[in-house]
Amino acid sequence: MSGKTATTSNNIAQARRTVQQLRIEASIERIKVSKASADLMLYCEEHAKKDPLLMGIPASENPFKDKKTCILL
């Protein structure tokens, strides 16, 4: 019997913790998705030019792209 009450009080304690955590999470300040996505798009636009994988950089500047073989004259 005491074992059963111990587990139920454990469950209650756990449920209390969950409710407390949910209360904390529910109370955070949120912004509208329209504003959030506008900010993400703005960030992408601002940094797009500097993104090598997006824009591509000349082979001479990319250490991974193979350069032309050197010809000994």
Place this chain on the structure above:
Amino acid sequence: MKTRRTLKGHGNKVLCMDWCKDKRRIVSSSQDGKVIVWDSFTTNKEHAVTMPCTWVMACAYAPSGCAIACGGLDNKCSVYPLTFEKNENMAAKKKSVAMHTNYLSACSFTNSDMQILTASGDGTCALWDVESGQLLQSFHGHGADVLCLDLAPSETGNTFVSGGCDKKAMVWDMRSGQCVQSFETHDSDINSVRYYPSGDAFASGSDDATCRLYDLRADREVAIYSKESIIFGASSVDFSLSGRLLFAGYNDYTINVWDVLKGSRVSILFGHENRVSTLRVSPDGTAFCSGSWDHTLRIWA
């Protein structure tokens, strides 16, 4: 975009990799217990160490480039300093930093060489001091194994996101140990989480074959990257430098490149002969590296 370098040398599945801040060196770990440091420009191996356990699921490069951290089935995270001595014995200088009660799934240095953040199959994440091995903070809240973590980009400060087998992605405050936000929209284990470059959002890749984008300020999922033809789980995700492209490695051996803003697939990359297990974009964004169960790593540019 195609494979520019193939790094061969691991004897078994490659499980994890990380770039050094010098944009050139890479550390990778594999199922056979080997951790190798490569020079990605020349494909030469610079250091190699054999761990006492198999399945080294996590490895990370220190910000200074002078050490690496790794761990797996040994339930620990160990730090190895890197030297350039002729006959270096890396195993001798090993320092055990983290101790969990189950396998180590992910590890990452914070902004300095002095602290390491770890995620484990025991359902917790923890922050450790490297020098003393002391536990600085632990993060409890996941209901199952934690599979991945990522630190917020430095300007946004002391938070990190973790993803686990309980299908939840949770954002934590590193100082208080408190979970500040959680997201539960995936249908299966979350294998990988990565912050958007601005720090205001993060992407996740999951066994439910989708990748999703969550905005932290709006506190909700804002995009799903999926296709009916993609039925295998995404094991690893990373953003390009501007955040416009999301690279995701899948268990069907391919890498899909998604347009983050439009939600559509830009391209699909073939090359690996087995599951892609890990994927990271280089620090300057010129290339990305993928590691696979086919024992190789590939650099794509």
